[in-house]
Amino acid sequence: xxxxxxxxxxxxxxxxxxxxxxxxxxxxxxxxxxxxxxxxxxxxxxxxxxxxxxxxxxxxxxxxxxxxxxxxxxxxxxxxxxxxxxxxxxxxxxxxxxxxxxxxxxxxxxxxxxxxxxxxxxxxxxxxxxxxxxxxxxxxxxxxxxxxxxxxxxxxxxxxxxxxxxxxxxxxxxxxxxxxxxxxxxxxxxxxxxxxxxxxxxxxxxxxxxxxxxxxxxxxxxxxxxxxxxxxxxxxxxxx
Amino acid sequence: xxxxxxxxxxxxxxxxxxxxxxxxxxxxxxxxxxxxxxxxxxxxxxxxxxxxxxxxxxxxxxxxxxxxxxxxxxxxxxxxxxxxxxxxxxxxxxxxxxxxxxxxxxxxxxxxxxxxxxxxxxxxxxxxxxxxxxxxxxxxxxxxxxxxxxxxxxxxxxxxxxxxxxxxxxxxxxxxxxxxxxxxxxxxxxxxxxxxxxxxxxxxxxxxxxxxxxxxxxxxxxxxxxxxxxxxxxxxxxxxxxxxxxxxxxxxxxxxxxxxxxxxxxxxxxxxxxxxxxxxxxxxxxxxxxxxxxxxxxxxxxxxxxxxxxxxxxxxxxxxxxxxxxxxxxxxxxxxxxxxxxxxxxxxxxxxxxxxxxxxxxxxxxxxxxxxxxxxxxxxxxxxxxxxxxxxxxxxxxxxxxxxxxxxxxxxxxxxxxxxxxxxxxxxxxxxxxxxxxxxxxxxxxxxxxxxxxxxxxxxxxxxxxxxxxxxxxxxxxxxxxxxxxxxxxxxxxxxxxxxxxxxxxxxxxxxxxxxxxxxxxxxxxxxxxxxxxxxxxxxxxxxxxxxxxxxxxxxxxxxxxxxxxxxxxxxxxxxxxxxxxxxxxxx
Numbered sequence: 001x002x003x004x005x006x007x008x009x010x011x012x013x014x015x016x017x018x019x020x021x022x023x024x025x026x027x028x029x030x031x032x033x034x035x036x037x038x039x040x041x042x043x044x045x046x047x048x049x050x051x052x053x054x055x056x057x058x059x060x061x062x063x064x065x066x067x068x069x070x071x072x073x074x075x076x077x078x079x080x081x082x083x084x085x086x087x088x089x090x091x092x093x094x095x096x097x098x099x100x101x102x103x104x105x106x107x108x109x110x111x112x113x114x115x116x117x118x119x120x121x122x123x124x125x126x127x128x129x130x131x132x133x134x135x136x137x138x139x140x141x142x143x144x145x146x147x148x149x150x151x152x153x154x155x156x157x158x159x160x161x162x163x164x165x166x167x168x169x170x171x172x173x174x175x176x177x178x179x180x181x182x183x184x185x186x187x188x189x190x191x192x193x194x195x196x197x198x199x200x201x202x203x204x205x206x207x208x209x210x211x212x213x214x215x216x217x218x219x220x221x222x223x224x225x226x227x228x229x230x231x232x233x234x235x236x237x238x239x240x
Numbered sequence: 241x242x243x244x245x246x247x248x249x250x251x252x253x254x255x256x257x258x259x260x261x262x263x264x265x266x267x268x269x270x271x272x273x274x275x276x277x278x279x280x281x282x283x284x285x286x287x288x289x290x291x292x293x294x295x296x297x298x299x300x301x302x303x304x305x306x307x308x309x310x311x312x313x314x315x316x317x318x319x320x321x322x323x324x325x326x327x328x329x330x331x332x333x334x335x336x337x338x339x340x341x342x343x344x345x346x347x348x349x350x351x352x353x354x355x356x357x358x359x360x361x362x363x364x365x366x367x368x369x370x371x372x373x374x375x376x377x378x379x380x381x382x383x384x385x386x387x388x389x390x391x392x393x394x395x396x397x398x399x400x401x402x403x404x405x406x407x408x409x410x411x412x413x414x415x416x417x418x419x420x421x422x423x424x425x426x427x428x429x430x431x432x433x434x435x436x437x438x439x440x441x442x443x444x445x446x447x448x449x450x451x452x453x454x455x456x457x458x459x460x461x462x463x464x465x466x467x468x469x470x471x472x473x474x475x476x477x478x479x480x481x482x483x484x485x486x487x488x489x490x491x492x493x494x495x496x497x498x499x500x501x502x503x504x505x506x507x508x509x510x511x512x513x514x515x516x517x518x519x520x521x522x523x524x525x526x527x528x529x530x531x532x533x534x535x536x537x538x539x540x541x542x543x544x545x546x547x548x549x550x551x552x553x554x555x556x557x558x559x560x561x562x563x564x565x566x567x568x569x570x571x572x573x574x575x576x577x578x579x580x581x582x583x584x585x586x587x588x589x590x591x592x593x594x595x596x597x598x599x600x601x602x603x604x605x606x607x608x609x610x611x612x613x614x615x616x617x618x619x620x621x622x623x624x625x626x627x628x629x630x631x632x633x634x635x636x637x638x639x640x641x642x643x644x645x646x647x648x649x650x651x652x653x654x655x656x657x658x659x660x661x662x663x664x665x666x667x668x669x670x671x672x673x674x675x676x677x678x679x680x681x682x683x684x685x686x687x688x689x690x691x692x693x694x695x696x697x698x699x700x701x702x703x704x705x706x707x708x709x710x711x712x713x714x715x716x717x718x719x720x721x722x723x724x725x726x727x728x729x730x731x732x733x734x735x736x737x738x739x740x741x742x743x744x745x746x747x748x749x750x751x752x753x754x755x756x757x758x759x760x761x762x763x764x765x766x767x768x769x770x771x772x773x774x775x776x777x778x779x780x781x782x783x784x785x786x787x788x789x790x791x792x793x794x795x796x797x798x799x800x801x802x803x804x805x806x807x808x809x810x811x812x813x814x815x816x817x818x819x820x821x822x823x824x825x826x827x828x
Contacts, residue, residue: 020447025367043481146493171501175494
């Protein structure tokens with residue numbers, strides 16, 4: 001049981017008699033969990049690679065079915081949220097608990113933890129929103145987890161240009177696309193919900209300080225990981 | 241915490257407010273209570289898996305004859321007392337699933353990782369007690385979802401515990417839709433539970449060791465559980481990913497494993513066994529670790545080759561990642577790949593043999609004490625050796641071709657899972673029973689149970705090698721349908737009768753376990769005269785374990801050390817005049 005006094009620096013816990021990893025347990029636990037999450041996405045992405053490149057027939061060309069510019073914007077949003085997460089981390093490491101504070105001689109105001117974490121939450125939530133919008137559009141056009149729906153717009157295109165639309169491989173395209181991006185979206189949603197929870201229970205009541213901001217650093221690790229996974233997914237699912 | 245000058249282990253810590261029954265025993269975050277919860281739940285699933293096995297044996301020994309008590313089962317399973325083929329395949333599927341995922345794995349990892357790690361490394365609780373509680377409740381939820389399979393229309397999953405696609409993926413092939421889906425959902429939930437638990441074990445062992453508990457002073461049980469947790473954290477997510485894809489195939493119409501639409505059936509096997517082979521070591525490494533502790537205790541000698549034991553565990557765990565293809569020699573996988581997997585598989589014999597020889601080296605010229613845990617631990621070593629040797633048969637591709645998917649495989653896996661893991665558990669349960677409940681299990685009943693189990697177990701599983709060599713297929717419904725199997729039918733009947741005896745013998749264990757809870761002999765402070773840190777606490781250990789964690793001065797196997805004087809053991813926390821305090825002790 002930890003009995004640290006309020007002034008103890010929890011970010012750099014005193015070295016115990018039996019040195020452990022040198023980082024506090026929440027952070028170590030998150031790293032271990034991320035290792036397991038790497039294996040989870042490896043299973044999904046590895047299956048995608050095997051299924052796609054084990055095919056003798058053509059796979060749909062990049063941008064034929066999917067809306068690449070929309071998703072590029074979404075990727076930009078998620079990268080922005082990673083940047084704002086770093087800003088939130090840097091702010092609380094400097095002890096800036098506030099939302100915005102004027103800086104003498106400058107127009108822009110200085111953002112604190114409350115500001116930057118809110119920006120991160122909004123960007124993350126917008127990412128999920130855009131993804132839901134994208135799914136609705138795709139399914140509306142006839143691109144579903146089972147493949148190209150018969151009689152739909154995409155199916156008609158595939159009939160007229162079977163190579164560009166990967167008419168034969170449509171079923172596998174739908175299976176892998178929705179599973180991989182869906183589970184990534186689920187991870188983003190979990191991150192947004194966790195950050196909202198922290199925002200109302202820890203950030204607004206100003207529980208974090210320059211001496212203890214473990215929650216922010218731990219959720220930050222998770223957030224950057226989810227961002228990294230998306231960059232890989234965007235590359236291999238949308239761009240190639 | 242400055243008031244605690246003398247380290248007398250008192251009853252709980254003063255600052256813990258009294259808790260309600262629900263907080264204390266049901267939604268507990270205490271690692272010991274969670275371990276005990278796991279113990280009761282997984283013993284229930286062990287019993288359930290055993291009941292399923294008895295029905296399988298009835299059908300194999302006496303095919304077409306009415307099963308005693310079969311009348312209570314519904315018409316969809318049993319007609320006129322005779323097991324239907326549709327029910328039989330559910331039996332073999334669910335027997336495997338329950339035993340692997342809900343009996344042996346939680347018994348070894350859920351019970352003993354939770355119970356032993358904080359006690360043996362000297363800390364108050366796990367690093368994340370609430371996540372630990374979630375890990376238990378998710379495991380129970382997964383078990384109940386799996387169990388629900390028997391109560392839905394069409395019954396439980398039918399594709400074998402390995403769930404080979406496309407049989408598992410397409411309800412039109414397997415004949416079961418909801419049962420198959422429940423299997424997938426349950427496995428996803430169980431995977432989450434295992435990952436949460438393992439994150440906890442790893443973090444706790446790295447960050448929360450008592451002062452002086454250096455890496456190479458850790459008991460081998462903790463080492464084994466640590467390596468097992470690493471395997472679980474990396475292997476279970478792969479199974480989860482595969483189970484999710486399977487679930488989507490079954491529900492929303494994806495085609496990952498359906499070759500008709502361009503999917504790959506072999507992909508399931510690769511994913512399953514990429515998880516499945518590390519899983520094999522998840523099921524045996526903790527057993528090896530606990531057996532090492534018990535054999536050193538029963539031999540009153542330091543474990544032979546402590547460092548080589550640690551490196552053997554690491555070696556087995558590493559090799560476990562690169563051998564999964566040996567489950568798939570006959571699947572249509574590239575035969576060249578088969579040779580690679582054969583070589584990597586045979587390599588595992590090296591660290592395994594190191595362990596077996598070290599156990600024998602530990603016992604050699606020891607002052608042996610054959611208490612019940614020691615008897616079962618020695619049985620573990622001998623039975624694991626037989627199971628390991630039959631494993632070499634099937635690792636060799638030319639030999640595997642005739643024996644694959646026969647009862648030879650069934651014999652092998654029961655020699656390592658029952659003869660290995662379960663005997664280790666029959667050793668571990670009485671050994672740490674006093675630490676859990678404050679009472680001893682009955683020694684005489686324990687010995688009767690051990691000898692009857694040891695004999696009947698071999699009568700059940702050894703002849704399976706023979707009927708396997710004779711060609712009897714695994715998951716076969718009725719051996720008498722094949723002329724070439726008919727001469728073996730008396731042997732099948734013999735196995736069935738022996739299996740009933742084996743099952744009946746477990747009543748002794750169940751009685752001993754339950755009776756001793758209330759009526760067992762009160763346990764002395766250190767009943768086995770062991771060196772582990774857990775024995776510096778009263779029995780049962782109080783909430784929060786120590787008020788002030790002890791200092792550790794030596795490794796866990798200092799038996800018969802000359803420094804100890806008249807005693808033949810020297811606990812890790814006892815300070816001799818020559819011992820130095822661990823550097824820089826801080827209150828935690």
